Amino acid sequence: MDDGAYTATEMMIVASARLLEGERVCFVGVGPPNIACNLAKRTVSPDLELVYESGVFGAVPARLPLSIGDPTLVTGSLQATSMFELFAYYLQAGLIDVGFLGASQIDRFGNINTTVIGDYAHPKVRLPGSGGACEIAINARKVFVIMPQSKRSFVERIDFTTSPGHLSGERPIGWGAGPSAVVTGLGTYRFDDATGEMVLATTHPGVSMIEIRDNTAWDLRIADDLAETPPPSQEELRLIREELDPQGAHTR
C-alpha cells in the first residue's frame, strides 16, 4: 500500500481507538474492536485495562488475539477468572466503562441485531446470536458499536432485538448509558441525549453526504457541528500494520 493510503477498516479502527481516550476499563470484542482497544492502549489511553468476556482482566496480549479466548490474553494478565465472576462481578456490577459491540443490523436508536435475518423460527440467515452482547448493552456504562455500514445494516427496523440500545428513545433507570458512539467505514455517529437518536458526527475523509445517505435506510440526523474525521496518522498506521495486525487479517 502507498504511503498515506489506508483502508476503510483502518480508518474505522483508528476512529474507534481515539474514542477510548480517558476511558479506564474496556470490555473488548474480537476482530476490529480488539485492534482498536490495543491501538488505544498504545496511543491515547496507555492505562486502559482490557477485559475479555472469556474471563480475563488486565490483559496485555503479546500478539493479536486469534479469538476472544486466545491464550496470549491470559499470560501476563492481572486475573483469569470464571465466566460467572466476569459477568456478575465485573459487568453486571458496573465496573466496565466501555463495552464494544458489533452488529449485523442497527436502528436509529442503537438497538442491535446479531441473531437472525428474517423470521426467528425460519431465518433467512442464522447469525451467531447474543454471546455476551445483551448483557454488555445493558450493563456497561457506555457502549461503542463498530460495524460496516450499508442500507442492509443501517435499517429502519431491525429483524430481531438481540441487544437493547436506546429502545424507542429512553433507557430504564439502573442501566448504563447505552450506545454513545457508532463507528463505520463511512463516518462516526453519536446519540442525542434527549431523544436517544443517532446523529452523524463526522464523515471520514473522501466520504460524501450522498454516500452516507445511500447507505442509511432512515432519514439520518446530521450534527450542527458536523466535521471530517481526522485521517489516520503515520504512527497509528504503523502500529496497526507492524504490531497489531501484521497479517492484515482484519484490516486489509
Added chain:
Amino acid sequence: MADGGKVASMRDAVADLVRDGDTVAIEGFTHLICFAAGHEIIRQRKRDLTLCRMTPDVIYDQMVGAGVARKLVFSWLGNPGVGSLHAIRRRVERAEPGPLEIEEYSHFGMVCRYVAGAGRLPFFPLRSYEGSDLPRANPRIVRLPSPFGGGTVYAVPPLNPDVAIVHCQRADANGNAQIWGLLGCQKEAAFAAERVIVVCEELVASEVVRRDPNRTAIPGIVVDAVVVEPRACHPSYAQGYYDRDNRFYLDWDAVARDADSLDSWLDEWVYGLSSHAEYVEKLGEDRWASLAPGEAWSDSVNYGRYA
C-alpha cells in the same frame, strides 16, 4: 477409591457414560475444548443428543454434521475469529438434512443456568434481557419482580446435563482436576451434571494436586471417569501445552460449507481412525511443533505447614 480406580479409555468412558438421548455438555470457552471426546461420540454413532455449550464451536459443527444431535442449547453460534458454523446453519436455516431444535440464551444466561444446576436451585436471576427479543424467542427466560425490591430481574432455569465432559491440564486417578488459564464454566457444568468425564493432558499423583489445592477446579467426588488423552483439545488449545491451531479453524470453513466435504472429513479424521492417538499421529509432528508455546512459569507459593 484407590489410585487407578476411575481411569478409563475414551472409548470405554463414552460407551459407558454417554447414552442415546442424553443431554451432553462438552464445555470449555475457546480453551480446553475436548474435541477427542466429540470425535469418540461420533465414532460410536450416538444419536438424539441434546448438545449444550455456550459456544458450539467447530466441535459441535462436526457432531451436528455427523448426525448425533437433535437439539442445541447455546449462547453464541459461530466459528470464533473465522465466521459461521455451516453444518449447524444448514439444519437451522434449511432443515438439511433435518431440522435442529434450538434453545438460545446470552452468555451470562447460559453461565447462570449452570450455576443454578450446580447449586440445585430452581432458577437463577440476572439483569440481562430487558428490551431484548430473546425472552420472546425463548419462553424459558422469564421476567420476575424482585421479592426484595430493586426492580425486575430475569430468571433462567437450571441446566443439569446428563453428562459433562471437561478437559484439564492435569488430574489424579480419582478425577481431582486442575485447570489454569481460562476457566470458562467447566466447574459449574461439572457440578451440575449427573455424570462427569474428566479428560486430562497428564495424569499426576494425588500429592501433586494436594500441594496446590487452589488450582483444583473439579473435585473427584463428582467425577465418574478419568481419561488420559494428551492433545485431546486440538484444534482448540491447552494453556501452556499447545496453542490453538488457527489454520484448522480457517480450513474448517471450507470443509463445512458442503455436506459431502464434511462427510469426507469425518471419514478421514474420525471414522477412519480408531483413537485420538491415531489422530495425533496423523496430524504429524511438524504441525504439533508449530503449536508449541514458549515458557512462562508462575512463582510457587507457600501454603505453610501446620502440623
